[in-house]
Amino acid sequence: MELTKEQISALLGWYRENKRDLPWRKNNTPYETWISEIMLQQTRVEAVKERFVLFLKELPTVQDLSNCEDDRLMKLWEGMGYYSRARNLKKCAQEVVANYEGKLPDDPALLRKLPGIGPYTAGAISAIAYGTKAAAVDGNVLRILTRYFDDYSDINKDATKRQYEAVIETYYKENTLSKEDISDLTQAFMELGAIVCLPNGEPLCDRCPWKDQCKAKREGHLSEIPNKKTKIERPVVLKTVFVVMDETSVYLTKRPHKGLLADMYEFYAVDHSVPDEEVKGLMEEVFGTVRSVRKLPSSKHIFSHLEWHMDAYEVTVESLRDTGEGIVILKEELKDYAVPSAYQAYLKLYR
Ligand code: SF4
Structure with missing residues (x-):
């Protein structure tokens, strides 16, 4: 060759x-x-x-x-x-x-x-x-x-x-x-x-x-070449994302200092699926009185080594409080924070 x-x-x-x-x-x-x-x-x-x-x-x-x-x-x-x-x-x-x-x-x-x-x-x-x-x-x-x-x-x-x-x-x-x-x-x-x-x-x-x-x-081999025998299989992580807000503010958490998307801000999320009827109770445990819960469209984000499959909810609470884990920012400040594009489907609803 x-x-x-x-x-x-x-x-x-x-x-x-x-x-x-x-x-x-x-x-x-x-x-x-x-x-x-x-x-x-x-x-x-x-x-x-x-x-x-x-x-x-x-x-x-x-x-x-x-x-x-x-x-x-x-x-x-x-x-x-x-x-x-x-x-x-x-x-x-x-x-x-x-x-x-x-x-x-x-x-x-x-x-x-x-x-x-x-x-x-x-x-x-x-x-x-x-x-x-x-x-x-x-x-x-x-x-x-x-x-x-x-x-x-x-x-x-x-x-x-x-x-x-x-x-x-x-x-x-x-x-x-x-x-x-x-x-x-x-x-x-x-x-x-x-x-x-x-x-x-x-x-x-x-x-x-x-x-x-x-x-x-x-x-006539163009449909067969390039040959990629080794297929990449990615594990799937099921996540539930909560866009938690009150009248003026929204809640973000910072990801850990090491690992995937280190130090980036994100919406409150858990790494498992949460049934619709349990969302309100779960949110009240963390954020106090919940005024409304709205289901948002599900979305998917593909990283090179894994996939996130996300269900999401908009949760409006009485008054956002500092839980010690995240930050409370004004809704109009959301555009100033680096939130990963994995959350694009939700970010675009609020920026
Ligand atoms: S190198 Fe690629 S584009 Fe060029 S003739 Fe071959 S298959 Fe076609």
């Missing part, structure tokens, strides 16, 4: 003509590349675009990020989910300030040692921002190349990933490429995977620079 000069040159030409105008592509600085790569890990490009611009406006340098208050950082990250990414960004920024004078290193081996930076992100930062000859192989690259080579290897296996890293590194070793070529080529794979060789549904092969050589296309 090897990449050819013609193939790479066709991909580079295609990218330079067709790339989308995305805010992090304007300068390709190490800081901007790093922030965008972390944001894009589990969030759609459209959702990241606006967030990225706002983040850079508020925190334009590694130093600013390293000094950012946790609550402000969570607020800037709100809506993108996977908040541990934001916490690792700050930890990483602090290490970069302490050990690298505020400048991300260009060596992927050093980048990999920093919090929140795995092999793919290290390869992407060093290749895109510095033009280092480093492979950045993610699901996009695996989908494109297994299709191109008509390869049925399981793309969820590390061995497959390593195999394609070697294919790209071998090409780098045997060919002369400018820093700009390496940067563009790394982004070209991402772009081809995002807008042509699509992850869900039919790839748009007519628009692909490799359409005449792609082996899976020629053999």
